């Protein structure tokens with residue numbers, strides 16, 4: 337099991353059972369899906385800033401925040417890491433250029 341898989345399972349547990357006083361994840365989810373989306377957006381912008389600045393260690397840290405907040409945002413809407421992995425698997429082998437060219441106009 338990867339750290340990402342364990343993190344997704346922890347987030348689902350916190351969503352379904354945890355006390356917001358003892359869990360940041362539960363406290364954030366208790367504020368609603370819109371708040372989780374806002375936090376994801378903030379963290380994504382921080383990662384963009386670090387990508388532009390170019391320090392790999394700081395970008396790694398911000399990227400970890402982005403993945404955590406992405407999973408919390410998706411959990412708030414009932415989307416699991418398994419669902420995202422299935423979508424990625426469906427796309428495997430299809431070039432981004434080919435997918436774009438096949439879109440309805």
Ligand SMILES: N=c1c2ncn([C@@H]3O[C@H](COP(=O)(O)OP(=O)(O)OP(=O)(O)O)[C@@H](O)[C@H]3O)c2ncn1[C@@H]1O[C@H](COP(=O)(O)O)[C@@H](O)[C@H]1O
Pocket residue numbers: 343346350358359360361362375400401404
């Ligand atoms: N990976 C993370 C993780 N990454 C970031 N964060 C938290 O995300 C928060 C982001 O900080 P900010 O200052 O941007 O946000 P904020 O303090 O909520 O401020 P507001 O803007 O919301 O007012 C910090 O409290 C970080 O600690 C995380 N909190 C939890 N996890 C994982 O989730 C697990 C469960 O955590 P709990 O739910 O707290 O038990 C942990 O064991 C970790 O594995």
